[in-house]
Amino acid sequence: MTAPQRLTDRKRLAIIDAAIAEFRASGFEATSMDKIAATAAVSKRTVYNHFPSKDELFSAILMRLWESSTACTAPCYRGDAPLRGQLLALMGQKMQMLTDANFLDLARVAIAETIHSPERAQAMVAKLGDKDSGVANWIRAAQQDGKLKPAELQFASYLLQGPLKTFAFWPQVTLGQPGLDAATQQQVIEAAVDMFLAYFAV
Numbered sequence: 001m002t003a004p005q006r007l008t009d010r011k012r013l014a015i016i017d018a019a020i021a022e023f024r025a026s027g028f029e030a031t032s033m034d035k036i037a038a039t040a041a042v043s044k045r046t047v048y049n050h051f052p053s054k055d056e057l058f059s060a061i062l063m064r065l066w067e068s069s070t071a072c073t074a075p076c077y078r079g080d081a082p083l084r085g086q087l088l089a090l091m092g093q094k095m096q097m098l099t100d101a102n103f104l105d106l107a108r109v110a111i112a113e114t115i116h117s118p119e120r121a122q123a124m125v126a127k128l129g130d131k132d133s134g135v136a137n138w139i140r141a142a143q144q145d146g147k148l149k150p151a152e153l154q155f156a157s158y159l160l161q162g163p164l165k166t167f168a169f170w171p172q173v174t175l176g177q178p179g180l181d182a183a184t185q186q187q188v189i190e191a192a193v194d195m196f197l198a199y200f201a202v
Helices: 002-026 033-040 044-050 054-069 083-098 101-116 118-144 153-168 170-175 182-200
Strands: none
Touching: 002 033, 002 044, 002 054, 002 101, 033 044, 054 101, 083 101, 083 118, 083 153, 083 182, 101 170, 118 153, 153 170, 153 182
């Protein structure tokens, strides 16, 4: 019983991978289910057995993006540890996700199609936006502990993460620029954390 299930799962993953590649190469509208089936090396019927429509395939891609953004659990706030060290670890984890090649591929497909057809991805993209909750939870805990000034959580979270996305995500996704080297990544992380603490630390 388990072997057929594993084969089914492998075929489903192959279809999603093929759809990502084809959507990136040709766009959503120009990509056919026949082409996805050929790229995945499965029959068209198999594709439709897993995904009755291209919209459902696209939703699966967005779901994978969402799952990859939540794969790492944000470290919990510790009242007995320095804020800077905790934030460096938290933003290091965030940087690792933002610079992951698979995550960037998924993001390119999702963003391109969302711009083209906002209604298709609106709910899932909103769900993706909620996944910065780990950072917000850390900030809330630090505020409650009296270590950070009171501030609206989304505002504070965006200020903390904004530099990472500015340097290590948007140029790569929208302009095809190369990823940052390790030293520059660390420089961006430290600058983001230090600016955040300069403004919010008590």
